[in-house]
Amino acid sequence: MTADRTHTDYAALGDRLRYLLGLRFALAAITVGFGLASPTTLGMPLETLGGMTIGYLVLSVALQWLGHRAPAASFAVLTVTLLVDGLFLAAAMYGTGGTQSPMRFLIYLHLVAVSLLASYRTGLKIALWHSLLLFVVLYAQGAALLPPVDVLPGGSIGLDGVPALNVTAFWLFALATSLFSAMNERELRQRRADLETLVRVSVRLDDEGDPVHQARLVLGTLVGRYRFPRGVVLGAAEDQLLVLGTHGIDGRPDGELLAVDPVIVRAWAARAPLALRRIRADREPVLAGLMPDARHVIVAPMVADGRPVGAVVLEHRGGAITGIERRVMGVVAQLASIAALNLRNAVLLNRVRDLAERDSLTGAANRRSFQATLERVLENAGERASRISAVLFIDLDDFKIVNDTLGHAAGDELLVAVTHRISTLVRDGDLVARLGGDEFAILTQDLPDLRRSRAMAERLIRELRSPYQVAGRIVSISVSIGIAGAHDAIDGAADMVRNADVAMYMAKAGGKAGFAIFDPGMHQAIRERHELAMELKQAVDLDQLVLRYQPIIELGTGRLAGVEALVRWRHPEKGLIAPGQFIEIAEEHGSILPIGRWVLREACRQTAAWRAAGATPEDMFVGVNVSAREVQEAGFVDGVREALSEFGVAASLLVIEITETALLRATPTTIETLRGLRDLGARVVIDDFGTGYFSLSHLRQFPVDALKIAGEFTQEGESETATRSSALAAAIVAMARSLGIETVAEGIETSAQADRMRSLQCTYGQGYFFAQPLLPEELPEVATACEAAMTATAEAKAMAEAAAGARRARRTRRAARAAVATELSPA
Missing domain, CATH: 3.30.450.40 (GAF domain)
Incomplete structure (x- = not known):
């Protein structure tokens, strides 16, 4: 409490003193009860004492009501109420024995109650008023100013009747009571301040x-x-x-x-x-x-x-x-x-x-926060018209294969690793987000033109292709990237992200592991691609697929060793479509499995037809390309067995070709499938070998019969690239020979390339130098030509060997005659 009180303070004090009304009733009851119990001790008539008590109570209730009705006057009412209390207590003490009245102790009770319920300051004021009344009563009795009320027979006034001593004792009690009240009041004030502090801090903490x-x-x-x-x-x-x-x-x-x-x-x-x-x-x-x-x-x-x-x-x-x-x-x-x-x-x-705002798996920004940030960037784009922003939309090629083969946990681990690697490749200030699944986006700002984003895309494609350690295995993936720049034609962040997505889709359609920059014409291309995908789903049922067969030649003899079955789509409007234009779509839209089953059965059927007609060599094999998705199917080996059995083709004549990239993502199911094919008697070939990160340990892990060396390693010339490719081809052949694995050189287009691969002791060759993919009815002619070439080669070799023998015989005869002539000549 402070010295400067407000009316509100006194109103609060009056509220606390309302409990004193009960004390007043108690005082009145004690006074009347004492008078009724000992009427002989009263110094005034009982009626007078009773009337005084009733008047006191009526006045107290009236003052209490007035204080409640007029809070502004609560201080004045409180003062009058305490004065009335003192007057009643003095009169009661006087009327019940004077200095020897037991009622004088009610003054002490009243003092303690007021001090505790009000304040120590109020208690001291009450002590001053009560001590004044006490002194007056005691002094007036001692000076005979008031009628004596000492009713004790033969009694005399002792020390407790001396006014000074009574007042001193009362003040000592008042000081002790006020000290206690002051300490209690201080504690209450501090506790109230503590409570206010806790409430205030709690509110601020909530905000x-x-x-x-x-x-x-x-x-x-x-x-x-x-x-x-x-x-x-x-x-x-x-x-x-x-x-x-x-x-x-x-x-x-x-x-x-x-x-x-x-x-x-x-x-x-x-x-x-x-x-x-x-x-x-x-x-x-x-x-x-x-x-x-x-x-x-x-x-x-x-x-x-x-x-x-x-x-x-x-x-x-x-x-x-x-x-x-x-x-x-x-x-x-x-x-x-x-x-x-x-x-x-x-x-x-x-x-x-x-x-x-964040992707829960990778910690990168999510689609919502990415688009919100992009929206703010686009809104402020006018402030720096000379600089542009770009979105790079990144999609992981063949991520579904990793997820399906190694499991979702491994897929999540790969996504986290890719996110971390992307974060190390971007500039400070660039925003990396995972938009969902295996799709990421980068917002790069303050570019002079899109050339910088092209350079970033090239770096991302190169660095993200490096292998990852996932679930205890080495995994390699590629990415396709679409780039969209901010320009007047876009309608907000969602439009810009959609443009980058379209560009990414076109990059993927171009063969994966590449990037494309958006232009408005891509929307039409995407629609056409989607329509093509829908038509492709019906291609098998409508008998629109056909096979072409490219010969595989044994380089050492020129013999027709086998063929590779290559699928084509005979579209009713677009004509014959090469596999590079629809296989990727088939894999994306789930058509690859029925197409693969059709290719396998058709290749087996045609092989049986050739053998029945005696149009091809008895041991000629047929190679069928399969996707990673196909070898993940649990019943793939059974499907191969059924196709071979249906057409009566020996398993040794079937070669299953699977790409190196697909095997890098292989799972125990893949290995089990490949071993099942070997147990069946079919052969397994790794296609496009050398384009990925296949190592010697991988070769030892998989049941492989042959390696198909990618066409890029068969090129010739004096350039550094050609020299390096030749060296790599030689290394692959040497490695395969050391492991007892045959090799097939793809993409041979010239006799020089054929001679070089032959000199490296590569087993087989394939390419346009020998023959382009052929219709089924065209292959027997090639087989006959190869046989004739082999016969001519054999005859020429025999003639060359006979001529060489004749020359050796002539040399021998000449040498013999010379020896005889030497012996017969004179000494």
């Missing part, structure tokens, strides 16, 4: 969502109100502590990670503040580092829902730790509890915001 700001608010409140010289708020971060805010501690930045101190663990377990007389480095190493030489420390745990959230650590400003008021310890504990709940809520809120 503050940042855990660091919350920690600073809590620490600032404690330091400011209770003057702790040093303090720190620590947050629990898994098995570490995070510095959220400090006061009076130098050199400890916010966000610093610390080990968990044992004393904080004890505080968490106790769920109550701990008081330390001093910090010892051997027992509290972390706190000793934060507050060297600290004494009298409070460690208040922050626990929410039974889980540690952090701790508040404060150094007391003086005296022994036992001198800290329990009230302050309670406030620290309550504030720590409030802070714990709010910190927990702030962390949860931040997590919710992260979920709303």
